[in-house]
Amino acid sequence: MKGLFVEEKFKMYMKEFPEVTDKPDHAVVEIHMCGVCGTDVHSFSGNNANTVYPVVIGHEAVGTVLSIGENDKGIKAGDRVVVEPYHGCGECFACRQGKYNCCKNLKTYGVHIDGLMVERACVPVSKMYKVPEQMTDEQACMIEPYTIGIHAAHQAGVKAGDHCLIIGAGAIGLICGMIVKTYGAVPIFFDPVDERLDKAKEMGFTHVCNNVKEDAVSYLYGLTNGDMPNVIFECSGAKPVLEHIHEYISVCGRIVLIGWPHVPYSHFDTANITRKELMVTGSRNSCQCFPESIRLISEGKVNTDCFISHIVDMKNAAAAFQDMIDHPGRYMKVLIRIRDK
Ligand SMILES: [Zn+2]
Ligand SMILES: [Zn+2]
Secondary structure, eight states: OEEEEEEEEEEEEEEEEEOOOOOTTEEEEEEEEEEEEHHHHHHHHHHOOOOOOSEEEEEEEEEEEEEEEEEOOOOOTEEEEEEEOOOOOOOOOSHTTGGGGGGHHHHHHHTBOOSOOBBBEEGGGGGGOOOOSSSOOHHHHHHHHHHHHEEEEEEEHHOOTOOOOOOOOHHHHHHHHHHHHTTTTTEEESSHHHHHHHHHHHHOOOOOOOTTTSSHHHHHHHHHHTTTOOOEEESSOOHHTTTTTTHSSOOOOOOESSSSSSSSOOOOOOHHHHHHHHHHEEOOOSOOHHHHHHHHHHHHHHHOOGGGEEEEGGGGHHHHHHHHHHGGGOEEEEEEESOOO
């Protein structure tokens, strides 16, 4: 069977692997399709410090169960499933709090351990979720990316009526926007790239601002009647915007840091955290968010089609990855077709 193998940076190809065999509490899944995450592209280009080479990439997959033992999830052979890709050790402090996404020995598919861009994979039943029948494979590949926004919204405790400033209108930012809308909150986007803001408008977001060209503080002041946004999702990791974040947030606001900083950044204005009683929290991957993501997508509460820009066969994946690096503006979510139709 074939899989998409990254031997070392910029050396990715289809490789023949021995057939997988079933293990206790695991199931063999025939993968149909797998989404390409920023993480996969970074593993390809050598920009993900966590990647353990060589590795089969991919963690946003959907497939059909080929063999499975008795299980308490009611999953049977022939069922379509998605797989949560973050595996905690079950023993560390984070895992004991149920925060396996912060496990000190975290193993993520396609990063620390072989991933799911492979024809068949043996996966733990505990990490599998059944996909509703009417949901397409393309939609199912968006379940994991949507969990990132759901987890961030949980971290911020987003409620109806909140003004949520989302800094960075890339895929993660847009996903956060879709999620907070379902919570009845008002998303507001900042991005220095007009094309990304245009894409946000195309997706139905009305409040977008080029925070470099426009007077960002006045824009927020006008939009919120002087209150300022009470939630900020920082999805850019960009230092210039982090320096101004305390000017954008309301009193008693909540700031969620999702983007990894591009450069180590330590100048956080702690006096303003005290003065405004701000809450600052991180959001890493997601934790127990698959059921909510499956429900929101299957009920049509969030759109997935607007994210999917390309579907590529495994054999053309390396060329597509290179083109994604050369022309990032042309791509949104790329899906790799693993199983022939
Ligand atoms: Zn992902
Ligand atoms: Zn752990």
